Amino acid sequence: MPTAVTKYSWPQEGVSRVPYWVYLDQNIYEMEQEKIFRGSTWNYAGLDAEVPNPGDFKTTAIGDTPVIITRDKQGELHAILNKCAHRGARVCRSPYGNASHFTCIYHQWNYDLTGRLLGVPFRKGVVDGDRRVGGMPEDFSLSDHGLHKLKVEAVNGVIFVSFDHQMVPFREYLGDLMWYYFERVFDGRPLRVLGSMSQKVAGNWKLMFENIKDPYHASLLHVFLVSFGLFRADQKSKVEMDEAGGHAVLASRKGEQKSSAGTTEIAQLKTDYTLHDPSLLNRRKEFKDENTVAMQTIFPGLIVQQQTNTLAMRQILPQGPGNFELVWDFFGYADDDAELNAMRLKQANLMGPSGLVSIDDTEAIEMCQKGIAAEPDGYALLEMGGRDCHNEDHMVTETAIRAFYKKYRKVMGL
Amino acid sequence: MTNRELRFEAEELLDRYVQCLDEDRLEEWPDFFVDKAVYKIISRVNVERNHPLATMFCDSRDMMKDRVVAIRNASVFSQRYLRHLVSNVRVTGQDGDSHIVKSNYVVLQTMQGEETKVFNAGQYVDKIVFGNGGPKFQEKLVIYDTIQIPGLLVVPI
Numbered sequence: 001m002p003t004a005v006t007k008y009s010w011p012q013e014g015v016s017r018v019p020y021w022v023y024l025d026q027n028i029y030e031m032e033q034e035k036i037f038r039g040s041t042w043n044y045a046g047l048d049a050e051v052p053n054p055g056d057f058k059t060t061a062i063g064d065t066p067v068i069i070t071r072d073k074q075g076e077l078h079a080i081l082n083k084c085a086h087r088g089a090r091v092c093r094s095p096y097g098n099a100s101h102f103t104c105i106y107h108q109w110n111y112d113l114t115g116r117l118l119g120v121p122f123r124k125g126v127v128d129g130d131r132r133v134g135g136m137p138e139d140f141s142l143s144d145h146g147l148h149k150l151k152v153e154a155v156n157g158v159i160f161v162s163f164d165h166q167m168v169p170f171r172e173y174l175g176d177l178m179w180y181y182f183e184r185v186f187d188g189r190p191l192r193v194l195g196s197m198s199q200k201v202a203g204n205w206k207l208m209f210e211n212i213k214d215p216y217h218a219s220l221l222h223v224f225l226v227s228f229g230l231f232r233a234d235q236k237s238k239v240e241m242d243e244a245g246g247h248a249v250l251a252s253r254k255g256e257q258k259s260s261a262g263t264t265e266i267a268q269l270k271t272d273y274t275l276h277d278p279s280l281l282n283r284r285k286e287f288k289d290e291n292t293v294a295m296q297t298i299f300p301g302l303i304v305q306q307q308t309n310t311l312a313m314r315q316i317l318p319q320g321p322g323n324f325e326l327v328w329d330f331f332g333y334a335d336d337d338a339e340l341n342a343m344r345l346k347q348a349n350l351m352g353p354s355g356l357v358s359i360d361d362t363e364a365i366e367m368c369q370k371g372i373a374a375e376p377d378g379y380a381l382l383e384m385g386g387r388d389c390h391n392e393d394h395m396v397t398e399t400a401i402r403a404f405y406k407k408y409r410k411v412m413g414l
Numbered sequence: 415m416t417n418r419e420l421r422f423e424a425e426e427l428l429d430r431y432v433q434c435l436d437e438d439r440l441e442e443w444p445d446f447f448v449d450k451a452v453y454k455i456i457s458r459v460n461v462e463r464n465h466p467l468a469t470m471f472c473d474s475r476d477m478m479k480d481r482v483v484a485i486r487n488a489s490v491f492s493q494r495y496l497r498h499l500v501s502n503v504r505v506t507g508q509d510g511d512s513h514i515v516k517s518n519y520v521v522l523q524t525m526q527g528e529e530t531k532v533f534n535a536g537q538y539v540d541k542i543v544f545g546n547g548g549p550k551f552q553e554k555l556v557i558y559d560t561i562q563i564p565g566l567l568v569v570p571i
Contacts, residue, residue: 095459195460195467199563223488273487277476325562330467345466346473349481353563354455354470356481360490362566 010414011379015402016387018380020372023204028412029321035411036300037063037318042153042160042170044302044315045069045079047331049157049191055098055113060327061317062161063301067150068092068102069159070113079161080115081148091147102147115147156186158313174298175242181249181296184287185306190334194344197328199353203365204372205301205318206408208326211361212295212303212314213400215239215250216384221364224356227273228281229254230307231293233395240391244410245403246299252395254292254308282343283308297400299407307357309340310347322369328352415544420505424515424542427549432498432519435569440485443570444478447551448543451475455556455571458536469558469567481570491568495524496533498571512541512552519556521571523564534560534571 008028011017022028037043043062046069050058057070059082066082068091084091084104091102091111101118102111110119120142125135151162155170171179201208211217219226219233226232237252275281283292286309296304301316315327328351332344350357372378382405385397389406392399408414415423431446447453454468472478503517516539523533536558542549556571 096463193465195457195463195465197457197467197469197563198561199565199567201565221490223490224484227488273483275476276479276483277474279474280477280480345468345471348467349471352469353565354567356484356489359566359568363491366492366565 008414010409014387015389015405015409016382018382018401018405020376020378020380022408022414023206023369023372024321024376026321029318031412032318033063033065035413036408038065038163039411040162040164040167041300042162042167042173042298043300044298044313045152045159045161047157047191047193047313047329048077048154048159049193049331049334050096050329051077053098055100056096057092057099057113058096059092059094060315062150062163064318064320066090067161068147069152069161070099072113076114077152077154077159078114079150079152079159080111081150083148084109085117085145085147086120111147115149117142117146156183156188157191158186174247177240178242178247178249178296178298181240181251181294182298182304184289184294185304185311192332192334192336192341194330194332194341194348196330197352199326199362200319201324201326201362201365202322203324203369204321205316205324206404207365207368208314208316208324208361209297209301209303210401210404211365212250212297213239213248213404214398215252215395216398217364218250219395221360222357223273223360224350228275230350230357235395236393237395238391238393239395239397239400241389241400241403244407245389245405246407247297248400248403249294249296250395250400251291251294253290280346280349281308282346284340284343286340297404299404305351307350308347309343310351311344312348312351322373417505420513420544421503423544423549424505424513424540425503427542427551428500428503428515428517428538428540431551432500435571436497440482440569443482444475447475447478447554449475451478451551452553453478453551453556453570454554455558455567457561458557458559459561461557469563470570478570485568489568491566493526494568496569497522497524497530500538509541512543515540515542519571531564532560533564534558534567536560536571 045060046058051071054073059068068080068082070078082090082092086109089104089106091104108121123136125132151165153160153170160170218231235252241248294306303314305312313329317325382398382402385399389403434442453472455470456468460467499520501518505513506516507514521534522530524530539555541553543552
């Protein structure tokens, strides 16, 4: 467990500085697991449509803790730790499937889909001549030794899990403004799972979360986005957060593809860039406002991606201070017509480990981690757009990263 | 063509194809395909679950050209060497004018200053048309076992 927190002193400038030890230190990492991921937070665990039928399950993680999501015979969702109550072995070894119960391979302790312990072999011992030998103590109770159950809430097709059984409802956790953006994509229509991608990135998990709170980079790093007007510094845009600062949204409207003051500072920009096959950029308006892109970060590790018609959940799963897995769950709506479905699958080329846009982010994150590791006593500088954490109606700001650290420091006590 | 000839031609095509990628002659990569070809890099889990999502997806040779232009001009990534090994090439059936050819592949990746690692492994499921300026791919599915991609998958497999 963490040593004295006084070892970690935040720069006196506050959230406009981020000390590099937050990205490198093993004690900080373990504290994050305890206070953030296993603390009072709602963590994304999957889509309702991934486990549509009774008996369906998927395995995932909350932070770095393995979890099973199940749907019981009555259709209720459950989230349980993937760890036998006996000796700690994983009880579910498949990434997904359908089951009536889980049996640990080691001593065959048997659990139902809600995590209730149903049976323990040799509980009453074995008969040896005229006596019984072995077995559990008389007062051993099955009901005291189920799998650890977590709180679960399905919100318009999205499954959230918390270690804190006293958690406020998810909607309250988001607040009104953030709920607007969440409900904009998840309005209750049934979802259609399109598939997943996964990549392992050699960087601290927070660098990924910060990346989607940082519109400043998007209009410079992503030549593809900027060239085709999908995200540009000169577009009508917003950066908004919840009160506490953990959640944020970057929203923007597509502009014309032309050179302007907003693009002249981009070193690599090719103004004559065109596509041989422009079908990649075919799009359809489908949301209630004029935003063509809305990227929402939901504390602590979920990114809701809406870029044109490509929709995905990006689940950040920390794996030690220097690595994370990024899982991309792409989806559409059950009532999508064939044309819209095809658009989503084609626009998926923008995202993922091969994404025409997201390739750049992964590279930037890995370069940050490499640079940071070489100077653990240093700090990041976040002064673009000021030193505070106000909502803004432009992209040339790091306000949402600062707001994230406001929340982070509070939760971590740093 | 006899089955032996088909297999020889398919192996020849696959060898030329991976050599083109290994030698970083990406501008020639679309020429291995017919105009309206489909190219997909898709995870084995998505295939098993009947999920259509591909990690890289082109449904025309022009889209492949666009992918190459983006790799060369728009995307930011560190230099790497890739080396493909292809084996177990078999002609397994026919679909209209094309023959279905399955093979195994492994891609080794060498980043600057690092040792060589297995980057990706899986199966090619190809539809190949022979004759008429062929052989060329009418469809190439790259079905990968390496579900968790280490870092980035930039260049086609």
